[in-house]
Amino acid sequence: MKIGGILGVTVILVLIFLYQWPKLNKNGRKVKITFFLLMLLNWVLAVLLVIFPEMPGPGQLIDFIYKSFETFW
Amino acid sequence: MIEKGRISYLELALIMYATVVATAILYIPYVTSQHAKRDLWLSPIWGSLSGFLIVMIIVKLSKLYPGKTLIEYGELILGRTLGKIISFIYLFFLLHDTAIAFREYGEFIESAFLHKTPIIFVTGSIALSCAIAVHGGIETIGRCATIFLPIVLALYILIYVFLIPDLNVKNIFPIMQDGIMPSIKGSIAPHAWLSQFSLMSFLIPFLTNQQKVMKWGMFSVIASVLTMVFINLGNLLLFGGIISNLYFPVFEAARFISVGSFFEHIESMVIAFWVLGGFVQLSSFFYMLTLGTSQWLTLPSYKQFVLPIGFLIIIFSVWSIPSFEEMIQGMGTTMPFYFLTVQLLIPVLLLGVAVIRRKRSNSFLP
Numbered sequence: 152m153k154i155g156g157i158l159g160v161t162v163i164l165v166l167i168f169l170y171q172w173p174k175l176n177k178n179g180r181k182v183k184i185t186f187f188l189l190m191l192l193n194w195v196l197a198v199l200l201v202i203f204p205e206m207p208g209p210g211q212l213i214d215f216i217y218k219s220f221e222t223f224w
Numbered sequence: 225m226i227e228k229g230r231i232s233y234l235e236l237a238l239i240m241y242a243t244v245v246a247t248a249i250l251y252i253p254y255v256t257s258q259h260a261k262r263d264l265w266l267s268p269i270w271g272s273l274s275g276f277l278i279v280m281i282i283v284k285l286s287k288l289y290p291g292k293t294l295i296e297y298g299e300l301i302l303g304r305t306l307g308k309i310i311s312f313i314y315l316f317f318l319l320h321d322t323a324i325a326f327r328e329y330g331e332f333i334e335s336a337f338l339h340k341t342p343i344i345f346v347t348g349s350i351a352l353s354c355a356i357a358v359h360g361g362i363e364t365i366g367r368c369a370t371i372f373l374p375i376v377l378a379l380y381i382l383i384y385v386f387l388i389p390d391l392n393v394k395n396i397f398p399i400m401q402d403g404i405m406p407s408i409k410g411s412i413a414p415h416a417w418l419s420q421f422s423l424m425s426f427l428i429p430f431l432t433n434q435q436k437v438m439k440w441g442m443f444s445v446i447a448s449v450l451t452m453v454f455i456n457l458g459n460l461l462l463f464g465g466i467i468s469n470l471y472f473p474v475f476e477a478a479r480f481i482s483v484g485s486f487f488e489h490i491e492s493m494v495i496a497f498w499v500l501g502g503f504v505q506l507s508s509f510f511y512m513l514t515l516g517t518s519q520w521l522t523l524p525s526y527k528q529f530v531l532p533i534g535f536l537i538i539i540f541s542v543w544s545i546p547s548f549e550e551m552i553q554g555m556g557t558t559m560p561f562y563f564l565t566v567q568l569l570i571p572v573l574l575l576g577v578a579v580i581r582r583k584r585s586n587s588f589l590p
Contacts, residue, residue, distance in 0.1 A: 163535070164535070167531045167532060167535065170531070171528055171531060171532075174527075174528060175528055178524060178525060178528065179524065181521075181523060182523055182524065182525065182528060185521055185523060185529070186528055186529065186532065189529065189532040189533070189536070190532055192536070193532055193535045193536055193539065196536075196539050196543070197535075197539055200539065200542060200543055206543070208540075208543040208544045209316075209320055209540070209543070209544045210543075210544040210545055210546065210550075210554070213320075213554075213558060213559070213562050214554070214558050216562075217558040217559075217561045217562055218558065220558070220561045221557050221558065
């Protein structure tokens with residue numbers, strides 16, 4: 152199941168990459184680097200989420216910061 | 225400038241209306257009624273205060289820095305480093321907000337129609353179709369809004385027109401039984417939704433003509449507030465006291481329609497049309513996020529990043545919200561404070577610093 156999830160995520164990202172890569176060559180280096188970093192971030196996050204679905208996320212951070220406001224309300 | 229398309233005032237007002245109202249009508253009746261009970265129709269009126277305030281601030285800022293979005297003038301106002309940090313907080317919030325909007329859409333479709341489909345397919349497929357609209361640019365989204373929203377608006381009204389025989393006006397009484405406080409407490413969710421008018425700063429630079437933007441922004445706020453009041457009131461008149469137990473009262477109301485016992489099961493039509501409004505909402509969020517990200521990184525184009533950012537949104541929509549119950553609970557407790565601190569405090573801070581800088585530079589010059 153986990154292998155399948157990782158494979159599926161990788162396939163989708165590779166497809167996006169193959170679709171966009173020819174169009175990127177026209178633009179500058181900065182666009183290419185940003186695109187590559189964004190794809191890497193996507194892949195790392197997606198694989199982490201497939202392996203650890205209960206990983207604490209930004210929602211918990213927001214809850215932690217704003218928990219104290221609740222008591223006023 | 226990255227974006228070459230231009231929109232009209234009407235398109236601006238309609239895009240902002242869709243951005244606020246599409247999910248608001250689904251979730252606001254439940255969240256508001258937890259505090260406000262029978263006064264839930266008063267809450268959006270209190271919530272309109274933050275909508276008006278934010279529109280005024282954003283329009284002031286865009287007059288001071290014409291042709292720039294919040295991400296760009298944040299850097300001009302606060303300097304490079306601090307400006308980048310503040311813009312990053314705003315962008316991260318926008319990513320989170322977009323993810324929440326996609327999740328809200330997915331949860332609604334799932335609980336109404338596709339009970340057994342994994343939610344990631346529902347959100348992923350709408351993200352793909354939104355990506356096409358975003359790739360087309362702001363003009364595409366504006367045209368979609370002008371075509372789709374009249375249909376959606378007619379639908380909101382028609383649901384309750386068909387239900388007129390079942391509406392019981394006595395359900396509205398007693399008005400303000402426990403004083404004014406419950407309705408103000410319940411207004412926290414409308415405040416959060418209407419604070420999303422700060423996203424207008426991404427659209428104002430693309431107007432063909434910018435003199436009357438204040439008037440049209442206010443018009444959009446008033447239209448959203450009236451829609452929320454109308455929907456809340458319609459649900460209250462139909463369901464009475466049990467409204468605080470229904471997750472999606474609008475959907476339940478559509479299910480209730482039965483005209484002459486042959487005109488039934490309207491809810492499938494309702495969802496099909498509601499998705500049009502949801503599409504405009506999600507693609508405008510998606511567009512603003514993509515545009516903001518490429519402006520933050522000062523890139524020459526945004527179109528290459530539509531698909532990767534769409535993927536990131538889907539990851540966040542799974543990651544940041546563990547379950548439907550926690551999302552609904554968060555909407556009534558922590559989420560509104562988060563929305564208000566980012567969307568109200570950051571523009572207020574920027575406006576304050578900008579005005580002070582203008583004053584000082586004027587007094588130094590001869």
